[in-house]
Amino acid sequence: MFRLFDLSLQLNGFPMKEAKAELRKIVSLSEKEHETFLENKKVEIVNFHLQNNPFYQELVGSNATNWHDLPVLNKRNLQKPLLERLSNGYSPKNSYVNKTSGSSGDPFIFAKDKYSHAITWASNIYRFDWYRIDFNSSYQARFYGIPMDFIGNKKERFKDFLSHRFRFSIFDLSDYVLEGFLKHFRTKKFDYINGYTSSIVLFAKYLKKKNIILKEICPTLKVCMVTSEMLFEDDKILLEQQFGIPIVNEYGASELDLIAFQNPQDEWQVNSETLFVEILDENNQAVPNGTSGRIVITSLFNKAHPFIRYDIGDIGILDEKSTLKKPVLKKLIGRTNDIALLPSGKKSPGLTFYYVTKSIIEDDGNVKEFIIKQTKINTFEIKYVSENELNSKQIQKIETAIALYLEPNLKFSFIRKKALKRSKRGKLKQFKSMI
Structure with a gap:
């Protein structure tokens, strides 16, 4: 060969x-x-x-x-x-x-x-x-970012050709785009998927909503x-x-x-x-x-x-x-720089916030993805993408859980977005402290 x-x-x-x-x-x-x-x-x-x-x-x-x-x-x-x-x-x-x-x-x-x-x-x-x-x-199904400039884009596509992979650009992960991804899996004989966790998870949530098992439509995987x-x-x-x-x-x-x-x-x-x-x-x-x-x-x-x-x-x-x-x-x-410093003096890995919030926020499949940012010692911003806006009952549940797992009297603002900003390479930073 x-x-x-x-x-x-x-x-x-x-x-x-x-x-x-x-x-x-x-x-x-x-x-x-x-x-x-x-x-x-x-x-x-x-x-x-x-x-x-x-x-x-x-x-x-x-x-x-x-x-x-x-x-x-x-x-x-x-x-x-x-x-x-x-x-x-x-x-x-x-x-x-x-x-x-x-x-x-x-x-x-x-x-x-x-x-x-x-x-x-x-x-x-x-x-x-x-x-x-x-x-x-x-044959690889690659879930990664790609340079948007003409030369950078063509170089990356050529590397994809040499490496026997098909790239799904992950900067737009709307349902319409994910439906396009799905069409490729129906027609191409992919052997494996490789790429950033958050975008692959988002694709899996879309499949769940459509009640589709990927292996059934792409048996070579x-x-x-x-x-x-x-x-x-x-x-x-x-x-x-x-x-x-x-x-x-x-x-x-x-x-x-x-x-x-x-x-x-x-x-x-x-x-x-x-x-x-x-x-x-x-x-x-x-x-x-x-x-x-x-x-x-x-x-x-x-x-x-x-x-x-x-x-x-x-x-x-x-x-x-x-x-x-x-x-x-x-x-x-x-990451060591993803530590949340709390008013009590406690230090907690930022992913603890993400994990606790995640366990509640995704219960009904409404929220597709979210990120948490610490803006002040007692203030956090949660940006999320969802079909419907979070209601006061859901917000209360998240705040109660965080008070239980971390500490009480923290302030939260919830901001619904159409899409979350990813890095130039397509990564999604799940927690970030501005302190």
Whole structure:
């Protein structure tokens, strides 16, 4: 079979054969061998950047004698020109260069050397293969944003062609547009769905209203991978019901790799082949498995740019049964900058508001989607899209539940919208604090 996807990467200078071969070796290691591999890779990548990267040399200084002395990087450290952060011998011309989505509020340009980018793709290919998805032959229904300018749009469409995918632009998700989506599923032989959680959930709600199971009108569908936004348990159940296929939760970062990917045993398996993932407390100390903390990640292969002990801005918990070879993410709590500070002094993950509100607001299927914004310490704004306006009884129910789960005497304004504003890439930010 003609492998267009692999060939396009190879022609762009990404050594896929070598990367796939190395990944196969890493995957086959025993637990003990993996421990040795990990220690060696950590030492190797740190030494490489200390010897070849002036930006990292300056950051570390002369005090680091062991792993735990190394500084924890954050996105603000990296908001300086890319040329000042690249290792000796690397340039934008001989590296893969891209920009983070900025969903954390701190976008920056990053680079990966070509081998590091190849092994990132090898890691993606390996995980998707758990569900019999082959990037060269499997046809993807892609729920993503797309650049609106002519050249950007055409470039993205060409990438879609090479990657054997059909893109559903998610900037307009009105019923009329969703009906158009449905027509494509009736006529195209899609193998899998991939894209932003909120837009895929919205499509599933539309299917529920129409009493349609997607697998019945598109029998070739095998699996759906959702990414970039929180997947709540009740949304997962809705997707499984309306699509009639397994739903896979994906967690990744463009500057790194896939961080965690739900395996066929329903565990959120952390990538331990190309990354080293730590969960740290406020003092940068590792917390025991089962305890929440900041997700801090080291890219084991990227020589062009240091991502060593890099705080990605998320809070999570590793499962107690995790091992170095097979870490399992028990829970992703949300972003560190999505914390609501309340009048009592209490700090609460903003997604708690979202979750409590969600459990009430969507009971009857009237509200399609919503976002919450904290505008003052005691004031919140809830923007929502619905067929009918929320009545005083429903609003009272939401306010009572939030008082019970969080604290009383908070003020809310409810604003009905025709559509919610998404980021340039099509993401929907579920909670945002302006404080």
